[in-house]
Amino acid sequence: MAASAADVRSILSLPNPSVAPSALIRRPSTTERPRKPEGIPRELYALIGPTAPTLAAQFTKPRLKQKPNLGSGSRVKWEWKPFKNGARTDSLELSHWAKAGADPDADYPFAKYNVQANSYVYSQDEYTRFLEDSEWTKEETDYLFNLVREYDNRFYVVGDRYDFPNGPERSLEDLKDRYYSVCRKLVRNRPWAGDEASKAQLLSSLTFDKEREVMRKKYVASLENRTREQTIEEEALYLELKRLEQNERAFKKQRDELLRTLLGIESGLADIVVDEDGLSGPPADTKKKKKSTYSASVEPQTPVTPSVISLGLPPPKKSAKSAAYDALHCIYRTDVPQTTGTVTKTTHQPVYLRSYKLPAPKSLQHPRSLRCSPN
Numbered sequence: 001m002a003a004s005a006a007d008v009r010s011i012l013s014l015p016n017p018s019v020a021p022s023a024l025i026r027r028p029s030t031t032e033r034p035r036k037p038e039g040i041p042r043e044l045y046a047l048i049g050p051t052a053p054t055l056a057a058q059f060t061k062p063r064l065k066q067k068p069n070l071g072s073g074s075r076v077k078w079e080w081k082p083f084k085n086g087a088r089t090d091s092l093e094l095s096h097w098a099k100a101g102a103d104p105d106a107d108y109p110f111a112k113y114n115v116q117a118n119s120y121v122y123s124q125d126e127y128t129r130f131l132e133d134s135e136w137t138k139e140e141t142d143y144l145f146n147l148v149r150e151y152d153n154r155f156y157v158v159g160d161r162y163d164f165p166n167g168p169e170r171s172l173e174d175l176k177d178r179y180y181s182v183c184r185k186l187v188r189n190r191p192w193a194g195d196e197a198s199k200a201q202l203l204s205s206l207t208f209d210k211e212r213e214v215m216r217k218k219y220v221a222s223l224e225n226r227t228r229e230q231t232i233e234e235e236a237l238y239l240e241l242k243r244l245e246q247n248e249r250a251f252k253k254q255r256d257e258l259l260r261t262l263l264g265i266e267s268g269l270a271d272i273v274v275d276e277d278g279l280s281g282p283p284a285d286t287k288k289k290k291k292s293t294y295s296a297s298v299e300p301q302t303p304v305t306p307s308v309i310s311l312g313l314p315p316p317k318k319s320a321k322s323a324a325y326d327a328l329h330c331i332y333r334t335d336v337p338q339t340t341g342t343v344t345k346t347t348h349q350p351v352y353l354r355s356y357k358l359p360a361p362k363s364l365q366h367p368r369s370l371r372c373s374p375n
Helices: 005-011 042-048 109-113 124-131 138-150 155-161 172-189 196-205 210-224 228-267 286-298 320-328 366-372
Strands: 078-084 093-099
Touching: 124 138, 124 172, 138 155, 138 172, 155 172, 172 196, 172 210
Parallel strands: none
Antiparallel strands: 078 093
């Protein structure tokens, strides 16, 4: 006879379960699992779990481009209406599509772009007194002004349409030169209501140099007709010119630096500090020199501005011994001007050249130079 589960528990001295076996069976939860939000990968959502993070993220779909909303708003009704262009003088009536509520008597919006150029008209008396030319007749001049007025000063179109019967061949430069010369003469000889500045400005706008325009076109034609060898040669010449200019700038810079070194403030360098120790006489003793240097270093120094030159102490009075020394060695000394304020160009003592003022040798090198001399 088969033993039941209760018999097995009684044999093994196991306690009876307090919950029925049917209750131990796991039943599916009635609550639904939260759905994965859109815009987040599945692996990341599996790591986060259903718990909400500290900072709630807002997942939105990427919007690449805002779609135009064409369905909103009321519909606009269009009608085929006639209109008149105020820029025309022939009273021509045309039609176009316009909104139903538009004003039929409103000005045509594109009429403002019809800007007419200033056209000059002359009389027979003005032509006789001011505008006569041996190369142009009045009929040909009238023909030219009519074409310019018809094509709104577009001289390329005028030069293409110009065909005066039984007339000489005219270039575009000839037409422009004749037209602008007539306009300048009319402006000069007619009474002017404005000021002279506006008249001069108008005359400058009517200036045309025929020879310069012809030369410019020749240069352009020569540039367009260059061969490859000529282009390479021109590039080489251009590089050589740039090299020469660079060398000239470097030479000028070196020359200016040399002039500043020799002339000091007279050459324009105001922040140079001149040392006047070399102008105070023959070489002094080494001990005295060291002692004077130490005393000068102990004294408080004041800052020197860039525009003031440090002149130091006034030069000592020349004794008879120093005068004899100078005469023996052909030394010529100049008195340093005593100034208490800012040194100007007139009071500045420049540095002398070697050919003008001979420097004295140092006391330590003097015996050596005498020993090395051939005499």
